[in-house]
Amino acid sequence: MITSPAIFPNACAGRPYTFTVQTSGGVPPLQFSFSSNAWIAINLDPATGTFSGTSAGVGTFTGTLGVLDSAQPISTQGQNVSLTVVNCP
Helix, strand or coil, rough: CEEECCCCEEEEECCCCEECEEEEECCCEEEEEEEEECCCEEEEEEECCCCEEEECCCEEEEEEEEEEEHHHHHHCEEEEEEEECCCCC
């Protein structure tokens, strides 16, 4: 189960961003997936569940995050998520 909030912490435009998805339960190893029609240059590492990168643009971006565990590889627990990129001082 994904336990991270559906609204990720804000990112600052032009600065490195890192956020690791938190989960509970499941049988390791976990495999994360992400899909979006309009996302930015902050990418997901499917093995660790960490989003990282630097966005040049600002705005709010949405997508669907999923996680599979090794016990039930055909079952996915998913969550709609959003990330807001802002101009920081």
